Structure formats: C-alpha cells, structure tokens
Amino acid sequence: MKRTLEPGPHLSPLPEGEENAQRPVRVASRIVWRIVDVIIGGIFIYAGAIKVLDPVQFATDIDNYKILPWTISVGLAFYLPWLEMFCGLALILRRLYLGGLSILTALVAVFLVATIAAKVRGLDITCGCFGHASQNWNFPTHLALDLAILGALLALSVRVLPGNRLQNAV
C-alpha cells in the first residue's frame, strides 16, 4: 500500500475561525511586548543620562569594583552611558533592535557577575547604576533589579529568535 505524506497538525494552516479567534491574543501580546521594550529602553536611557551628567562619579563607581585600572574606568565612564542610551533608544524605536538587545543583555550580565564578585570579595561598593538615586540601595535590591532587567532582556531575546512565531522585529 502506498503511503502518502500528509501534513501534520503543526503544518496545516489554521481554520479561518480559529485564526480570527487568535488575532486579538496576538495583538495583545504584541502590545505587551512593545510596552516591555519601551520600559526597558527607558530604564537604560534614564540610567545613561544620569551617568553622562557626572562621568567622574561613574568612573569612581567603576573603579570601586577593583577589577579594572583607573584609566580604563575613566574611558568606560565616558563611553558606557552613551552606549546604554543608544541601545535603549534602539529598543524603543525598533531600529538596530537585535544589536541593542544583545549589547544590553551582555552589559547587564557582566555587571551582575561583577557585583556578585565584589560582594564575595567583601568590597564596600556603590553600584552607580542610577547615579546618586541608587547610592543607598542595599545588595539584595541591586541584585533583584538587575535580575529583573536581565530576565526582561532575555525574554525579549527569546521572542525574536528565528522560528519563534511571535518574532516581528529586526
């Protein structure tokens, strides 16, 4: 008996009724993800703008981690805030989206590792993430905020992975 290859349920197009029923869900999902884009992008624009206003203080904050030489800390203090702001803008405007998302994810991951390493080494550090606004935050608060931002960035990254049906951004 000759076997014919029939499309499985995952390959068959959705019936028109089902397609219509799912449309509001997809629209709502897209709106929610746009809101996440704007919030995360806004957070990085705010964080970058605060640090741009006082690069010397930010250089001191980087130096407190005792990982990099002072000269590199100063260089990063001039560069990183602008990078954060451009990447934040990329998320909000959806231009260079993938690049912005990957840079911000890498920055937050590196920052998290550095923060935990500093804590383990017993360093009395000022985070500097949000300028003076974050100076009195304790370690768990820093950690919780960083993990929340990293989680949101990873969720946005998963959403734009190739093959994901929700992907709609480049």
Add this chain to the structure above:
Amino acid sequence: MRSSLVRQALILAALALVPGLGQAIYFRDRVSWRSPIPASEMVTVTQARAWGENAIWIDARPDEEFARDHVPGALSLNEDRWNELLPQFLAAWSPEKKVVVYCGSEGCNASREVARRLRKEAQLPNVFVIEGGWEEWLKTRK
C-alpha cells in the same frame, strides 16, 4: 540573523563612541586619567599622625564598627547618618585644621565619598583620605 546582530551591535558601539569621545575631550581638565584621587589628597597614617593636634580624624565606617573601636579622638561621620553627624563634626572643625578621613580598608569607598561630600557640599579645604584606612592604622599601631 547572527551577521545582522553583529552588524547592528557594531553600528551602535561606533555611534556611542562619537559623543563619548566628545565628552572625554570636554572633560579633559576635570578628571585625572592617572589616579582616582589626586596624590595631593591622599595621606599615609604616618603623615597624618605627624599633624598631631592640627588634624581632625573622621571615621567614615558604619556606627557599629566605630563603636567597636576607632582612632583615638576620631569623630564618626558616615553617609547613613550624614545629616545628623555633620553638625557635630562642623562644631569641632576649624579652618586651620586638616581633615583626615578613613574607612575600613584599601578596598572601601566610604572615606572617598565622605571626603568628596565634605569638599563639595560643606566646601571644606584640606580634606585628605588615609591610604589603607583602618587596617593600615591597626598595622602601624602595633
């Protein structure tokens, strides 16, 4: 997708370089690229001790550490109770006296912050940070 990601990341990295460089040039006279604290604002324990009565010692560590032990005659002034402790310090301060700030160790930041705030907010001259902080004091005391 990967090449697109790398290309976009490189574009953003290059874009950020432009204002970053501009700002570095603008701030060239306001920040030292060699040391976080100018050498003129750091002192050793021995130097500060030599100032004797002409120096006020400030302990920038948290209250409980100050209560446990501190440099004899030092006043507590930390950021946790800044508004409460600053008037007490100012009452003891006089213009001819040098202010010597210390915190726990070389790695701590509290002494730098307190020194910075004393210079910026209280507009005090002659504020110095002790190299090595309390740990260095303990070594030289022995």
